[in-house]
Amino acid sequence: MNIAIVGTGYVGLVSGACFAEMGLNVTCVDIDASKIALLKGGHIPIYEPGLKSIVTKNHEANRLHFTTDLKSVINDISILFIAVGTPSDDEGNADLSAIYSVAESVAENMQNYLLVVTKSTVPVGTTAKIKSLIADKLIERNLGHIEFDVASNPEFLKEGAAVSDFMSPDRVVVGVENDRAKEIMSRLYRPFLLNNFRVLFMDILSSEMTKYASNAMLATRISFMNDIANLCELVGADVSMVRRGVGSDSRIGKSFLYPGAGYGGSCFPKDIKALIKTAQNYGYQMRVLKAVEEVNDLQKEILFRKLLHYFDSQIEGLNIAVWGLSFKPGTNDMRDAPSINLINKLLDHQVNVRVYDPAAMEEAKSYFGDKVHYSADIYDASNNADAVILVTEWKEFRLPNWDILAKIMRKQIVLDGRNIYNAEDLASHGFTYTCIGKK
Ligand SMILES: NC(=O)c1ccc[n+]([C@@H]2O[C@H](COP(=O)([O-])OP(=O)(O)OC[C@H]3O[C@@H](n4cnc5c(N)ncnc54)[C@H](O)[C@@H]3O)[C@@H](O)[C@H]2O)c1
Structure with a gap:
């Protein structure tokens, strides 16, 4: 054929x-x-x-x-x-x-x-x-x-x-x-x-709708869990525990329950918007999906807000290392990636940004030009840094050498946007550690 x-x-x-x-x-x-x-x-x-x-x-x-x-x-x-x-x-x-x-x-x-x-x-x-x-x-x-x-x-x-x-x-x-x-x-x-x-x-209409409904469901799970994570921080619960408890229910399942810095990519953001618009064209309001979008827009700012909070809003002139730029690991695609919002906000506040991503460095140049430093690896990015912000959870970021990082960083601060590190482990190396959905 x-x-x-x-x-x-x-x-x-x-x-x-x-x-x-x-x-x-x-x-x-x-x-x-x-x-x-x-x-x-x-x-x-x-x-x-x-x-x-x-x-x-x-x-x-x-x-x-x-x-x-x-x-x-x-x-x-x-x-x-x-x-x-x-x-x-x-x-x-x-x-x-x-x-x-x-x-x-x-x-x-x-x-x-x-x-x-x-x-x-x-x-x-x-x-x-x-x-x-x-x-x-x-x-x-x-x-x-x-x-x-x-x-x-x-x-x-x-x-x-x-x-x-x-x-x-x-x-x-x-x-x-x-x-x-x-x-x-x-x-x-x-x-x-x-x-x-x-x-x-x-039938064809149902097939077209199945695609949007699937993406909408996945995005809903992410925003739902981000909402729960933010509440966990306020009440003192640990979202990683809550996620395991919730995901172990076979009616719910484990997938797409990871809190983080918001969903991005070439599909979810545009497909959620398009489905809301389709409904409006038929005189119907997708109330759940509007909330999903609103939660996600706020979540994309969470790492920036945490940084502001930590430095008491005095962030001008800081050196910040950003680990991970693509909207998720395994791709060079940066369309609507949470890293873009974060880095633009940092640049707006005169922060010196040093970035590293295993696949998206070329892609990043079309977003940031010469406004950021493109690093050779996470250590180069973290040289003299006041904080590391992990945005995309590439496998190779899972076990960094914290001893080296502790020596080369100016301040030992890690903001983990994907909850992949262990707080006690980092504390034992002298780091102050913040993640999503835990006090
Ligand atoms: N990327 C994903 O993960 C994914 C997953 C499922 C569905 N989709 C959907 O699949 C579609 C394609 O997504 P993508 O990520 O592959 O897009 P893409 O931007 O990577 O590729 C689209 C390609 O189409 C080409 N193109 C544009 N106009 C053309 C024309 N008139 N004739 C020939 N080529 C033309 C562009 O040059 C580009 O190479 C979208 O509707 C997307 O929502 C994407």
């Missing part, structure tokens, strides 16, 4: 490489010529564990191709996935301009039957709009007789574990409106069915 994936970002590239790994002939299409040139030259434009080896292997095996020219492949494929970005617009709606631009070029160039599948996260009703856009355009071209179907196949992979998530998904959700599309999508996902993963077929 020949397929194309339009949009070669985190989702498009991972999906394309994984489908090629299953033996399909895949072309990844993107309008970004420099990205396509990099990929053709064997370079991977994003950091994602395990991705480089499967991209290289399948590219060399001639199963994975890259192009900027959709027209050159559109009539040799049976499925076209749309995996372009759907960022927030100024009002918080999902900006669907890239989606419709792909739909337009599909309609302008297709000559044969095609199944057009939305893999991007799109508001309920978008796939139906793509269908009418293509149908209208084909009629305009006097090609109204060409048959096509649309389907929705939202993606649930997590950055940092994208390849394994794609290869071993909890479930695959597919929205279809007829048996022909169902049969093609069943064939596509047969290798996954062989491994007993669940492929859930449903």
Whole structure:
């Protein structure tokens, strides 16, 4: 089977490489010529564990191709996935301009039957709009007789574990409106069915909604736990204990109950906003989700507030080391990362900021330019520092050498935004330690 994936970002590239790994002939299409040139030259434009080896292997095996020219492949494929970005617009709606631009070029160039599948996260009703856009355009071209179907196949992979998530998904959700599309999508996902993963077929509107509802539920758990953590601090409880107690209930489960510096990334913030907007467009208010957003906005400031509190608001001129910049470990993605709010606030207060991240240093330059010092490692970042602030819990930050840090830092203060360190351990090395949700 020949397929194309339009949009070669985190989702498009991972999906394309994984489908090629299953033996399909895949072309990844993107309008970004420099990205396509990099990929053709064997370079991977994003950091994602395990991705480089499967991209290289399948590219060399001639199963994975890259192009900027959709027209050159559109009539040799049976499925076209749309995996372009759907960022927030100024009002918080999902900006669907890239989606419709792909739909337009599909309609302008297709000559044969095609199944057009939305893999991007799109508001309920978008796939139906793509269908009418293509149908209208084909009629305009006097090609109204060409048959096509649309389907929705939202993606649930997590950055940092994208390849394994794609290869071993909890479930695959597919929205279809007829048996022909169902049969093609069943064939596509047969290798996954062989491994007993669940492929859930449903109608297209429900499929589109499932993606938003899933992200909304995960974001809700995070904000809920951050709210509980903040209350724990006030009443003297320990949120790590509370989390274990709550998560051990099999009705609740352990995932996404970790308090921290707020959720970020390319999905939760924009998807929560878009779902609130969708509801408003239907005259309905998503009251829970508005609170989820409000809690998260406040939580993104918590490390800054703790620093102010510790230094009695006298932070001008301090040297602060920031460990971790990406929105979570395992990725270089900094979109809406809590580190951005924190660092901008520090810079506003004339703090000298020294940053280190194992994967996101290049990315960081587009956010902070020459306003921060880019360090070689956590020790370089902490040299002469008045405090360390841990924002992203990369594995390599788990067991730093506190003896060295105690010697090279000006003041021995650690603000732990992810609760990964042990207070007694740090105290034994002479550190003052503060984390989230404990007195
Ligand atoms: N990143 C994730 O973890 C994740 C997970 C699940 C779902 N999603 C959803 O998947 C979609 C893609 O997300 P992403 O993170 O991969 O985005 P991304 O920004 O990494 O990649 C999008 C790509 O689309 C390309 N593009 C834009 N307009 C185009 C056009 N007209 N033709 C061809 N290419 C075009 C861009 O150049 C870019 O390379 C979004 O809707 C997102 O919400 C993302």
